Structure formats: structure tokens, C-alpha cells
């Protein structure tokens with residue numbers, strides 16, 4: 001059912017949240033746009049003006065690694081300035097209230113953690129861009145560590161332990177999906193009685209599969225997104241409005 005207007009949508013959502021025992025939110029780029037984080041995939045986004053660097057290129061080519069880090073540092077001001085929006089804060093309120101065990105996200109901006117979720121309760125399907133990781137041994141590095149060496153040598157540094165390349169802790173195109181996270185996301189989707197997809201077009205696999213998994217296990221499904229999604233027909237409630245405005249009333253509850 002598509003909510004006829006914002007008010008009736010929020011009201012219905014409020015009832016469904018009150019009736020639910022276990023709510024699992026699934027978030028995409030739309031929840032972070034009011035925080036100034038661009039949707040990289042959208043028209044005019046980073047990936048329409050810059051072709052994404054695939055994982056195999058990153059591994060094979062020093063130029064690709066340097067270019068990838070140049071792009072990341074160019075975005076640092078945006079990521080460093082971003083603060084959780086109303087959507088993040090509403091979910092954090094439900095998390096503190098014990099209704100939300102964890103959030104599944106396609107975002108890499110660390111804003112769920114910044115809103116109050118413990119790191120182990122944020123299931124990041126695409127990783128995290130606010131720190132770096134060695135692609136060989138998995139050692140974590142702060143971005144500043146990379147930046148200092150990049151500025152010094154004009155080239156991206158390798159791991160001090162195993163000498164493999166260091167990359168943002170994100171999942172690139174062509175890189176394997178993180179198995180643990182996929183597993184946990186599937187378990188959460190099957191165990192909830194209310195699944196709320198927020199700000200995702202639900203097109204990209206595996207994102208598209210989780211709402212269906214929840215629905216097939218008896219959960220109610222709510223989709224909040226400005227644009228229609230591929231899964232709207234499955235949903236018990238569809239709210240096509242601004243995410244901040246839709247979830248704002250649930251901040252602090």
C-alpha cells in the first residue's frame with residue numbers, strides 16, 4: 001500500500017513500529033543525502049563523472065591505486081563534516097529502546113556509528129570509507145596514516161606488515177562481498193517482524209534480496225524512498241517522501 005500523504009504514512013509507520021518486537025532497518029544513500037553525502041551512483045554523482053575503479057585494477061596498477069586515493073582525499077572534507085541526520089537519529093532512538101538489534105547498510109559513511117550504534121551492530125555490506133585496510137592481511141590504518149605517506153612520496157603506501165596495497169575499507173566493484181556481513185544480514189532479515197528499507201532503490205544485488213527474505217519469513221515490509229523501488233509491490237507500506245521528514249517524528253522516542 002502506498003501512503004497517500006506524508007502524515008498518514010508517518011501515522012501508519014508509527015503503529016507498525018509500536019506493534020513490532022524486532023525491527024531491522026536497511027539503509028541506502030538516501031538516508032545520508034541530508035548530511036551532505038552525495039549518492040555516488042546518482043546522475044551527477046562521483047561515479048557518473050569518474051568511472052569507478054574496479055578492484056582488479058586497484059590490485060594490478062599503481063596508477064589506479066594513486067588515483068583511487070586522490071579521489072578519496074578529495075572527498076575528505078565532505079565525509080569529515082557529515083553529521084547524522086534525522087533518519088540516523090530516529091533509528092538510533094529505536095536501537096536504544098531495544099527495538100532494533102542492528103542496522104544493515106549499503107552506506108560507507110560511518111554515520112550510523114556516529115549516531116550511537118555500536119560498531120558491531122552496524123552491518124556494512126559495502127564496507128567503510130573512514131579508515132583504510134590492507135588487502136593482504138587486513139591490518140587497519142587511519143586515513144591520516146595513508147595521507148601523510150601519500151603526500152610525502154606522491155604514491156599510495158603499502159602495508160608495513162605484509163607489503164600488500166592499503167585501500168579504503170570499502171568493497172569495490174569486482175571485490176567479493178564480505179561473507180560474515182552477508183550472513184548476519186540474512187539472519188537479521190529472517191528474524192525480524194518489521195523490516196524497514198530506507199533510501200535504497202533496492203536494485204543492487206544483494207540489497208534486493210533482504211526485503212524479500214524478511215517478507216518470506218512473515219515480517220511486515222516498509223519502504224521509505226523518494227522514488228519508486230523494484231520491491232514496492234511486496235511492501236505493506238510504501239512512503240515516497242523525504243527521509244528526514246518521514247523519520248524526524250521518531251527521533252527521541
Ligand SMILES: [Zn+2]
Nearest residue numbers: 134137159162
Ligand atoms: Zn598487510
